[in-house]
Amino acid sequence: MSPAHLPKFAAGSAACSVDRAIAERDKGCGRDAPQRAVGRPDKDNLVTDPIHPQRDENPLSDDKDGATTAAAVARRCSGRTLLRRSAPVRGGGIGRVARTAAGLICPAAIVIAGCSGATNASQSAGQPVKGQPAFPGAVGYGAGSKGGRGGQVIAVTTLADGGPGSLRACIDVPGPRVCIFRVAGLIRFTTKPPVIRNPYLTIAGQTAPGGGITLAHEGGPLGFTPLVIKNSHDVVVRHIRVRNDRIGGKQGSEDSFTIENSEQVILDHVSGSWARDELVNGYGDNDWVTVSNSIFAEGIPKHDKCALLASDPKGPQHFSFIGNLCAHNGDRNPDVNFPPGSCAEVINNVFYNAQSEFAEIWESYGGVPVSLIGNSFIAGKNTHPETIGITRNVVGSKGLAKVYLADNQFEGDFIRTSPLLKEVEVAAPPCPATIAPAPAAQAFEQVLRNAGAFPRDTFDRGILNQLRDRTGRIVRQPGVIDEIAPGTPYPDGDGDGMDDGWEWGHGANPRRADAWQDADGNGLSNLDQFLDSLSRTLSQRNDL
Ligand SMILES: [Ca+2]
Ligand SMILES: [Ca+2]
Numbered sequence: 001m002s003p004a005h006l007p008k009f010a011a012g013s014a015a016c017s018v019d020r021a022i023a024e025r026d027k028g029c030g031r032d033a034p035q036r037a038v039g040r041p042d043k044d045n046l047v048t049d050p051i052h053p054q055r056d057e058n059p060l061s062d063d064k065d066g067a068t069t070a071a072a073v074a075r076r077c078s079g080r081t082l083l084r085r086s087a088p089v090r091g092g093g094i095g096r097v098a099r100t101a102a103g104l105i106c107p108a109a110i111v112i113a114g115c116s117g118a119t120n121a122s123q124s125a126g127q128p129v130k131g132q133p134a135f136p137g138a139v140g141y142g143a144g145s146k147g148g149r150g151g152q153v154i155a156v157t158t159l160a161d162g163g164p165g166s167l168r169a170c171i172d173v174p175g176p177r178v179c180i181f182r183v184a185g186l187i188r189f190t191t192k193p194p195v196i197r198n199p200y201l202t203i204a205g206q207t208a209p210g211g212g213i214t215l216a217h218e219g220g221p222l223g224f225t226p227l228v229i230k231n232s233h234d235v236v237v238r239h240i241r242v243r244n245d246r247i248g249g250k251q252g253s254e255d256s257f258t259i260e261n262s263e264q265v266i267l268d269h270v271s272g273s274w275a276r277d278e279l280v281n282g283y284g285d286n287d288w289v290t291v292s293n294s295i296f297a298e299g300i301p302k303h304d305k306c307a308l309l310a311s312d313p314k315g316p317q318h319f320s321f322i323g324n325l326c327a328h329n330g331d332r333n334p335d336v337n338f339p340p341g342s343c344a345e346v347i348n349n350v351f352y353n354a355q356s357e358f359a360e361i362w363e364s365y366g367g368v369p370v371s372l373i374g375n376s377f378i379a380g381k382n383t384h385p386e387t388i389g390i391t392r393n394v395v396g397s398k399g400l401a402k403v404y405l406a407d408n409q410f411e412g413d414f415i416r417t418s419p420l421l422k423e424v425e426v427a428a429p430p431c432p433a434t435i436a437p438a439p440a441a442q443a444f445e446q447v448l449r450n451a452g453a454f455p456r457d458t459f460d461r462g463i464l465n466q467l468r469d470r471t472g473r474i475v476r477q478p479g480v481i482d483e484i485a486p487g488t489p490y491p492d493g494d495g496d497g498m499d500d501g502w503e504w505g506h507g508a509n510p511r512r513a514d515a516w517q518d519a520d521g522n523g524l525s526n527l528d529q530f531l532d533s534l535s536r537t538l539s540q541r542n543d544l
């Protein structure tokens, strides 16, 4: 990358805040703290819920299907760090504990309390959601999603809308399941797109051969959001593109991705474009959601909006928006409007070429607690001097937001932050960040390298090149879906979803379905390990 392509950020406090963060960590708020300092959850079954008073009233058994998910456990001991009874108390810093009816041990205070007086403590440390991560490197509040772990491994063998071997068939099966792909290309739902309702699902787009998987709808009256997770939980979707290339019948039902009334959801390494409603939209009573490492570009006017994190929320939510790119969307980059008691975080994203607003903080539900850390707000052709970088919308306000801002970078001629923000800015994150944020400039490079579904299609590569070159603009109409190379699926003679060659090399048995065994004893099942290795290999390609 030539120097001309490097971020041209205005001078800010990034270096200062990072230095402070490092200093805090070195004082013991991270490195020597009882919890792991950065990023990855411990293996000690710690479960952390930063703050969630309302949810605390929910009995554990409220959790769907009676499952003792990390979320349910966390709710039970809201505001405290939990140890399963068998877990050793480490580091001597946990403090007093109280046993719960669920057989869990709740420390009397959250572990990070000793650091909480320092503004940057949570920046340095990160408070990952505990429990087994959905996949290695899973981040944010949805990181504890179980997905389809332990369930059926179902091969998608056709690009057809439905029937045997279709993605729809895998989505509709009850019980834990992992959809792996033996085909690549465009799955166009010629009937109403499926709705992910049955919980415990992983859609592993990284298993597809060739150019990967793109979803689209048929347009017209059946042209609804191609990927909807509704009234469900424990859903993991990775490396899937949604391209709304046709005009559906009802604009309000035409997102690229919708998460509705669902918990424990991760969308990671997905790409959405050309939606006439939001490119990604949380709707209703969601909780414990992560949208990470994804590209949302070219929403279609007049409703060209990147991300509405919560519409019509029914209660407090934990929601993470981490490492994403929003490009060429007029506003809602993103829209943050949760009730009090929520923990919303917008960390290390890149927002490019907004028109009216980049980020919008609303107070319609009583005022959202939110942290915006290490993001880049970059002007493009549609950005003008009256565009606002981070705005506070007080129309219909029912209470004050709590907005923590740190290390956000702004480039170009626009209003960086609304003067109304001052009233609601807080000196410390309302909830500890779930990750240790990277400096904004570093996060920008990471988004260029890492965001979106892999292998990247021509469209995403184009968007990233436009970001790098500060070119491109808001479009008026959907584009044309790229040709997708069919490729050749890896050999999987035993049908357990794993490449038999990989199995040979990693101690698994290529003649026996052993997806959920742990051949090398590293705590990760064979299939989890294989899926992770595919994702890493794909996303480490220089795909620009
Ligand atoms: Ca929507
Ligand atoms: Ca195999």
Ligand SMILES: [Ca+2]
Pocket: 494, 496, 498, 503, 508, 509, 510, 511, 512, 513, 514, 515
């Ligand atoms: Ca095997």
Ligand SMILES: [Ca+2]
Pocket: 517, 518, 519, 520, 521, 522, 523, 524, 525, 526, 529
């Ligand atoms: Ca293993």
